[in-house]
Every structure is written in structure tokens, then in C-alpha cells.
Amino acid sequence: MSNRAAILKSEKVGFEIRDTETGKPGKGEVLVKVHAAAIEPTDAELARYAILYTVMKVKYPTVLGSPIAGIVEALGAGVEKVKVGERVVCGTKIRVHRKAKYGGLQRFTVVDESEIVEARDEVPFTKAVTLASYTPPGALFGATTLNMHRPSIPASPLPDSEQGKKILIWGGSSAMGSISISYAKQAGYTVISTSSRRNFGLLKSLGADHIFDHDDPATVEKVRALFPIDYWHDTLSLFNSLEIIIKILAPEGGTVTKANVLLLDPPGMLGNPTLPEGVTLQMCRFSTHAPENKEWAEWLLSRGGFLEEGIKSGIVKGVPAEVVGGLEKVDEGIAMVNKGVRFIVLCLY
Incomplete structure (x- = not known):
């Protein structure tokens, strides 16, 4: 052979x-x-x-x-x-x-x-x-990552503790972002996402509830208008994407919104940016064989x-x-x- x-x-x-x-x-x-x-x-x-x-x-x-x-x-x-x-x-x-x-x-x-x-x-x-x-479902539903409520087929309502919760998926037209949207929507979450304008139709077809242009300076305030946002996932994990997310969470002269932002790359690859107090970064480390992910894998x-x-x-x-x-x-x-x-x-x- x-x-x-x-x-x-x-x-x-x-x-x-x-x-x-x-x-x-x-x-x-x-x-x-x-x-x-x-x-x-x-x-x-x-x-x-x-x-x-x-x-x-x-x-x-x-x-x-x-x-x-x-x-x-x-x-x-x-x-x-x-x-x-x-x-x-x-x-x-x-x-x-x-x-x-x-x-x-x-x-x-x-x-x-x-x-x-x-x-x-x-x-x-x-x-x-x-x-x-496995990266999108690992990032969203892993016990050591965002630990969101898992979806089912057919879809079932979110438990009371998760009802009405929102997730920001930055980079919704990326390979990882697009799949993440479909998982989060099937689970029952409200999805906020970003892309270039030419990809708005794609994000809409995936089920995103709120879609913004990542190059539009007005996006910072438009996303802030949807607070509270419960989960933050930067599927691009670029210096520019994280910079905008930090502006959303910590506007100049404004109050910092505490959040943990899940990245796909190590923060060191983004230059270990200085973060406002209360904002943390987490790299998505996920193994299908880890004991804490046994139920997830099944x-x-x-x-x-x-x-x-x-x-x-x-x-x-x-x-x-x-x-x-x-x-x-x-x-x-x-x-x-x-x-x-x-x-x-x-x-x-």
C-alpha cells in the first residue's frame, strides 16, 4: 500500500x-x-x-x-x-x-x-x-473554556440560569467563527458577531442576531449598547481584533466592564498587551481526552x-x-x- x-x-x-x-x-x-x-x-x-x-x-x-x-x-x-x-x-x-x-x-x-x-x-x-x-465546540462548551450550555438536536430551551445570555463572537466569517455561530445559536444563545460588510449575508445565514462591521469605528458603541454580554470569544486572535474588544470593554474615560476573553492563540503572540483591571485573556487549550471533557466527548x-x-x-x-x-x-x-x-x-x- x-x-x-x-x-x-x-x-x-x-x-x-x-x-x-x-x-x-x-x-x-x-x-x-x-x-x-x-x-x-x-x-x-x-x-x-x-x-x-x-x-x-x-x-x-x-x-x-x-x-x-x-x-x-x-x-x-x-x-x-x-x-x-x-x-x-x-x-x-x-x-x-x-x-x-x-x-x-x-x-x-x-x-x-x-x-x-x-x-x-x-x-x-x-x-x-x-x-x-473540535475547536469551536471545545471553546464554547468545554469545562475549562467558556463552559456554555451544550446544544441538542432537536434544540431545547436554555436552562433558567442561561436564559437571555449573549455571546460576542469576533470574526464571524472566519472558519472557526462561522462554526461557532451555528453551535451557539443551536444552543439557544443570542449571538453578536463581526465581519466585513461583504460577509453580512453569511453571518445572517448562520443565525447571528446582531452583525457589525469590524472596520467601522461606530461598532464599539453599537456593541456596548447590547450589554450585558456574558461570553467573549475572539476567533481571529489578532492584535487589531483584541484592541477593539478592549475598547468595547474599557472605553477611554469610561468604566471598565469585567470580562474574560477567550483566544485561539497564546496572548504572547499578540505582544502580551496591557489589560485594564478586570479584563483577562485565556488561550483555548482543549483536549478531547482530558478527564474533565469525558461527557463533552460522548x-x-x-x-x-x-x-x-x-x-x-x-x-x-x-x-x-x-x-x-x-x-x-x-x-x-x-x-x-x-x-x-x-x-x-x-x-x-
């Missing part, structure tokens, strides 16, 4: 496309024949800046990429969740184990059984892979769980993918993500 991969040989260099060894699944692991592989901002930043979100050094040469969608090729010992030949979508283990066999940008990759979700025939691989990121990733049903029913939504080609387009895809294209997908078969 021949494998071919986009190999990142060392820090901050281009990818080499070449034949390589096919990984063997160990206990509780599954080998997947990859039909669609995503390039996320994490991959682009790692390739460009050699920074891993887990703040751990990469072992070169390596293969990046997560999530993937494809067909189960082989099973490791003890696997019962899936069978050979099933269509699946799954995150990869590259950011945790940092070994090339776990990267998604190759024809065959090894994934964890517990993180596999069925990709039903009615959903193309190139669409399923854009919706399978809710999202089990057979018939929320992610499987959410993708099938169309409840989990996001930005349309830009499909650029096969492995030979990895460098081009990385460059596109770094220039602001929201989601790149490669077709490997």
Missing part, C-alpha cells in the same frame, strides 16, 4: 511531496485513506512561524493537517467503533503526538478511534471536513452524537471551502490561509 505525503522537512521551509511509509494503526487507532484534508490557520502558522498551539516543538520531518475525511482502511487492536470501508471524518493526532504518521496531509493517516465521526453518503467529503473541527463524538447528526442535518454550518487541488497545492494553500482565505481543502482522490 503506497503512501504519498506533503513533508515539512524543517522549520519555515516549503513542503516536499514524495512517497513515504504508510503508518500502522496501534491499539485504539484507525488507518484512514484520506479523500479530503483541511489546511487550518494552525497549520499555516506552524509552517510559517514554527509555532505549535500546544507550545511544543515539532519533530521534523513531519506532516501537518487536521481534520481529514475519507474511508477506513485498517483497524488497530480493540477498535469497535468503526469498520473497514466506512466513510468517516476525524481530527488528527499531529498536534499532540507530533509524529508524521498522524498528519492529515497524506494519502493514509492514523487517527484515534474515539475521535472518528461517521460521514454519511449524503455529505461530500470536501464539505464534511470543513465542519469537523456528547459530540459518539455514534449518533451531536457532530454526526449536526453535519447530516445541516445544523452545523460554516464557511464554504476553497478546494485547491491535491498534495502538490499544499504550499499554495498555506500561502492562501496566511493571506486570509478562510478554509482550504485538498482532494487526494
